[in-house]
Structure formats: C-alpha cells, structure tokens
Amino acid sequence: MNKIILVDDERIALEHTKSLLAWDEYGFEIMATATNGRSALRLCEEIRPHIMIVDIRMPVMDGLALIRAVSERKIGVKFIVMSAYEDFDYARQAISIGSVSSYLIKHEVDRNKLLLELNKAKESWEADENQRRMQRSDQLKEMITGTGLPLTLVDSSAAPPFGMLLVQKDVPFSAVPSVNGETGLLPSLKWSFAELSRLSDPTPWQLVGEFALNRTQLVALFSQKNRADCTQRDSFKDLVAVLQAHLNRQNNQSKSIYYSFQCHDSLGLRDSFRRVEAAARHAVFCGNAQMLCVDDLPLLPLGSENYASALHHEYLEMLVEGMGQNDLVKMEKAIKNQFHSLGGQRWNLPGLYETVHTLSGLLNKRNAALGLPEIDPLPLTDKVPLYHIDDIMDSYILLFRKLFSSMGTHDRLSNKLLRALKHIQEHFHEDIAIEDVSHATGISPSYLHQLFKRELSRTFLDYLTEHRINQAKLILSREDAKMTEVCARVGYRSPQHFSQVFKKTTGMLPHQFRHGGRHL
Known part of the structure; x- marks a missing residue:
C-alpha cells in the first residue's frame, strides 16, 4: 500500500477528497489528515508517507513552506498540490522545488483525474526510491565492509539493536577454493529484502538496507523498531525463518542464511559482517539449506585468518602404513580420524583443503604406480553434490576401498x-x-x-x-x-x-x- 497524507485547512475539502476514491482498491491508504503545514510536517516525520496531497494556502505554515521543509529532510515524499486558485506563480514555485508531481485546481478534480495523478506520483516515487535504495546499498556496503562512512551518516534513523544476515546460494564443495563465493557459473540473483521483510509483518524489525556481495551472496541489515531493550533475538530468528522459507520457494536451488545479532553500536557491524562472511566460507562444515546464528558457531576468532592446521602426522602415517600393508581397516580409520579432527573445537577450512589435496595426491600416486590415469577424485567419484564434510570423507573412503580392491589385480603389472x-x-x-x-x-x-x-x-x-x-x-x-x-x-x-x-x-x-x- 502507498501511504497518503491529506493536508487542507478546510475539513469539507478533506472529506470531499477522501470520498472521491475507494483508496485501498487502487493500492493507496490514507494514513492521516492535517489542517495546517506544521501539523502535516510532524505527521510526515512520524509516518513517512509516499504521497502528500497538499493545499497551497493554509495558516501557520502554507503548502509551499511545507513542501520545502519536507524536501530539506530528504524523506522522499511526492506532492500533489491542490488549490482553489489558478495561481500559476504558486504552481511555478511549487514545481521548482522538485518533489511536486502535479498541480491541480480543486474544482476541476474528479475521480479519474485524481487517480491519474496519484498513479503518476506513485511511479515517480518508486523510480526515486529505487535510485535511493541503490545509493543506500552502495553506502551500506562500503560502511559494513570497512571502507565507507559511519552508519549514522548513511542512515541517521538506524540504531542498535541490529540484526545482520547473509544469504548464500548453496554450491557444492570444490577442491579449488573460490574467491568470496564467486564461481562464475551461477546466474545473478535479484532478491528484494524490502519486499520479503513485509512477509513477516508485524515485525519489530525494519530493513536498513541490503547489497549484493557477489553473484551468490547478499547481505541485509535490520534495526529494531523498539529499542527499549535487547530481548528481541528470537524475533529476529523468526524473521530470518520467514525469509528463508520464501526464498526457497522461488526456485529449486537451495540457499543458506547466516545471521548475527548484536545490541551495542554500529561500530560492531563490521565484525558482524566478518563473522557472517566467514561462516558462509565454512558452509561445508554445516551443509546446505541451513539457517545458522554465527554467534554460536565454532569459527576461528576474528583476526586469526592466517591460522592453518596441517594434517595430523599420526593420521597421515597411519594411512600410508595401511596402504603399504593393504590394510583397509587402518586406512579407513586414518581417514575418519583426520576428517573428524577438522571439525572439532574449531572449523579448520585450510586444513580441509590440505587434507583433500594430500589424499588426492596419495590416490593418484598409487594409480600411477598401477598404470592407471590421474583422476580428480571429488567430481568423478559421486554423482551426488558434496555439500558436507562427512560426504567428502565418505567419498574418499569409497575411493580407497576401490583402490584396495584393485591392488591385487594391478600391483604386479609387467x-x-x-x-x-x-x-x-x-x-x-x-x-x-x-x-x-x-x-x-x-x-x-x-x-x-x-x-x-x-x-x-x-x-x-x-x-x-x-x-x-x-x-x-x-x-x-x-x-x-x-x-x-x-x-x-x-x-x-x-x-x-x-x-x-x-x-x-x-x-x-x-x-x-x-x-x-x-x-x-
């Protein structure tokens, strides 16, 4: 619904305008009326309407002064100016302000004329709002990722508590790490969190802004409408659940949402972003179609990104020894111990990549000794996408079982x-x-x-x-x-x-x- 405020010092004129349309049938809702510009300005700051229908000549604050005051506050309202006078000097002044959609003579306005001008104002507001949203998204991205202005200069109405979420289109694990989730293989996603957030109305959360991080990830920031306390963590989780359910109905591609909640100040938002982004990189440890609060995940502490845990040497030695002895039980135990160690107290993504490359190297070294061609184990072993670390572990166990069964046949090639x-x-x-x-x-x-x-x-x-x-x-x-x-x-x-x-x-x-x- 497009929110409307009517402003006229004559109550008969207000009632007449209200009676011209079945407003809600055309997507409009009269939120309030006012009889002077000063009252209208206060209502405008509270309600933040899309369109205001304003009389020019009013006491206390006239229509032109009201339009200038609202425009200076950059609320984004579109005005339809109405007057009982064919005063074109007023019309020129009103239109020159820049936020006036049309100028109408009261006695000439009928249902069709009013509806036509309302739709013009609506289209103009939507075009401007899309531009404002794009600008806010760019500013928000710069602020959250650490290169832009403080949040208070991007959106002065945004204040803690905050909820941040990152939506990621699920992609199977690859032995070659991608950069920021960018694969180059997936179509661009165009989701509107502004629309989706309305699905959970009434909600104590309002959208501050959203931006695309890359082709597979989107970030959205919400602030709490009622800032009296910080007890709304569960309500943000409910909002995230509604968003995920809606997104998963859009197509058959699964998506995961990683979210963070913090009560303090906007300075902590960059840390929140780093946490949700890190959680998305570690998706292989939790699988696909997930909805997870990153504040509770066993991620490495912020600032320790260079941490990398190598293979446990005892497990590697056990695996090599099992291969030399053709001992399948020992090989499987070594592989399981290694993978379980990677997802223990901390998710060790560098260790996972090192494990995958080491195991692949051992397989191909043995294949070469048997006269078999080199393979890329992960894509070629299973037609089911590998989203979870346990699936990767099972694939390698299967590969080593196949290797074990072929040793007797091929270990004595001429x-x-x-x-x-x-x-x-x-x-x-x-x-x-x-x-x-x-x-x-x-x-x-x-x-x-x-x-x-x-x-x-x-x-x-x-x-x-x-x-x-x-x-x-x-x-x-x-x-x-x-x-x-x-x-x-x-x-x-x-x-x-x-x-x-x-x-x-x-x-x-x-x-x-x-x-x-x-x-x-």
Whole structure:
C-alpha cells in the first residue's frame, strides 16, 4: 500500500477528497489528515508517507513552506498540490522545488483525474526510491565492509539493536577454493529484502538496507523498531525463518542464511559482517539449506585468518602404513580420524583443503604406480553434490576401498606394460597410435594388444581414450580454457570429435560438465 497524507485547512475539502476514491482498491491508504503545514510536517516525520496531497494556502505554515521543509529532510515524499486558485506563480514555485508531481485546481478534480495523478506520483516515487535504495546499498556496503562512512551518516534513523544476515546460494564443495563465493557459473540473483521483510509483518524489525556481495551472496541489515531493550533475538530468528522459507520457494536451488545479532553500536557491524562472511566460507562444515546464528558457531576468532592446521602426522602415517600393508581397516580409520579432527573445537577450512589435496595426491600416486590415469577424485567419484564434510570423507573412503580392491589385480603389472603406459601418459596429447608406442618401447604392436587385454582388461584405444577424457575433466574443472584449447591439449584435432568422444564416455558434453553437469 502507498501511504497518503491529506493536508487542507478546510475539513469539507478533506472529506470531499477522501470520498472521491475507494483508496485501498487502487493500492493507496490514507494514513492521516492535517489542517495546517506544521501539523502535516510532524505527521510526515512520524509516518513517512509516499504521497502528500497538499493545499497551497493554509495558516501557520502554507503548502509551499511545507513542501520545502519536507524536501530539506530528504524523506522522499511526492506532492500533489491542490488549490482553489489558478495561481500559476504558486504552481511555478511549487514545481521548482522538485518533489511536486502535479498541480491541480480543486474544482476541476474528479475521480479519474485524481487517480491519474496519484498513479503518476506513485511511479515517480518508486523510480526515486529505487535510485535511493541503490545509493543506500552502495553506502551500506562500503560502511559494513570497512571502507565507507559511519552508519549514522548513511542512515541517521538506524540504531542498535541490529540484526545482520547473509544469504548464500548453496554450491557444492570444490577442491579449488573460490574467491568470496564467486564461481562464475551461477546466474545473478535479484532478491528484494524490502519486499520479503513485509512477509513477516508485524515485525519489530525494519530493513536498513541490503547489497549484493557477489553473484551468490547478499547481505541485509535490520534495526529494531523498539529499542527499549535487547530481548528481541528470537524475533529476529523468526524473521530470518520467514525469509528463508520464501526464498526457497522461488526456485529449486537451495540457499543458506547466516545471521548475527548484536545490541551495542554500529561500530560492531563490521565484525558482524566478518563473522557472517566467514561462516558462509565454512558452509561445508554445516551443509546446505541451513539457517545458522554465527554467534554460536565454532569459527576461528576474528583476526586469526592466517591460522592453518596441517594434517595430523599420526593420521597421515597411519594411512600410508595401511596402504603399504593393504590394510583397509587402518586406512579407513586414518581417514575418519583426520576428517573428524577438522571439525572439532574449531572449523579448520585450510586444513580441509590440505587434507583433500594430500589424499588426492596419495590416490593418484598409487594409480600411477598401477598404470592407471590421474583422476580428480571429488567430481568423478559421486554423482551426488558434496555439500558436507562427512560426504567428502565418505567419498574418499569409497575411493580407497576401490583402490584396495584393485591392488591385487594391478600391483604386479609387467615392466613392458608399465613402459607403454608411461609413454602414453607422457604423449597422450599427441596424435599417437599403438605403433608409435610399440616403436618407442621396443614391443611389437600385436604383443602390446595382448598385454593391454590380459593385464588391464581393455584395449589400447580404450586406455588412451580414458586417459585423455580424464585429463580433459581435470582441465574443465580447474581452468577456464576455451574448448578448442582443451581439445588440443588432450590430443584431439577436431572439437566436434572431442565432444562426441566426451559425451560417449561421460554421458554429457564438455560444456555441460564444466557448468555443473558433473554434479547431476
């Protein structure tokens, strides 16, 4: 509803204007009336209407003085000026102030004329409000992220207690850390917290402003309307729950909200932002579709961002020992102990990345020893997206189980076949055939065919294709290289042929894999 205040020193005129429309049917609500400019100014500061319909000639404070006073306060009101006189000098003065939408002669106003001018004023107010919101959002972003003016200069009406929240579009874990949540793969999100906050009315909270942090994250700041005490933490949680429920109905992409509540002053908002932003970076420790108060999470203390916990050496030694002994129980225990240590008293995100890279390196080192191609473990082991640290742990346990089951089959590959595999892994990007490998290794083509079938249960071409496609997957998941470059780097001359082979092998085209198809 657009809020309206009527101002006229003649009560008969006020009643006549009120009777012209069924106001609420057209999206307008008369919030108050006043008979002089001074009373109207006080009401305007309290109600903050969208539109004021104002008579020009009034006692105490006339219409022009009222318009100037409201405009100086930058409340953002649009005025429809009405007068019983065709006084164009007044009209010019009113319009020159800049916030006047139209000037009407009272005896000429009917229902249709009034509705037309109201809609014009509404459109003008909405256009100006969008501009004001964009400006406030930019100022708020600069203030909260630490580069701008104090909050009191951005919005003088904002005062503690405050509630801050960060909404994040959930993205599966990647072994390569993203920068500020920016993946480059997700469409821009356009959410209006101004609209969403109305869903929980009546609420003791009012929106101060919101801004997009990047393509996957939005931040909103609320202040409490009733500042008598700091007992409204639960009511802010209720507001966050309503926002999340509404957002999750917008599409099938899950989202998480991380929020912080503090009663003190605006100087603490930058710390609140750092906490919600840090919590969003640690989403893998709590999973997707979450609504969490960051004040209660086991995050590292602010100012200790350089902290990084390495792998526990005893767990790493246990894993390597288990691999050497082909002891699956010991390997699984070492992996579980390591992952559980990362989410203990403090969430250790650097340690998680180090763990993932170390385990992947051990797997690929053993694969190379068995003559198997290098793999990127996380995208290739599971078609279900990995949102939680336990899912990552389970994926690695599954990988090591598969490695354990293959050791008996592949740990005694012949030296001749190992030489052939080494040559393929060094020259797969070239246009090679089995005859080239035969010439390089001194093994006849027919005998090489037999070795591949007997020791790897596949043909030379099967192995070469598998190795090339796995290398293509690594490039697609780690780099933003052009498809023609990817094609050439893995040994295919024709992008069309590469796409056909990739789809036949993986069930999807290369660009689908790059844009998240590997998680379908």
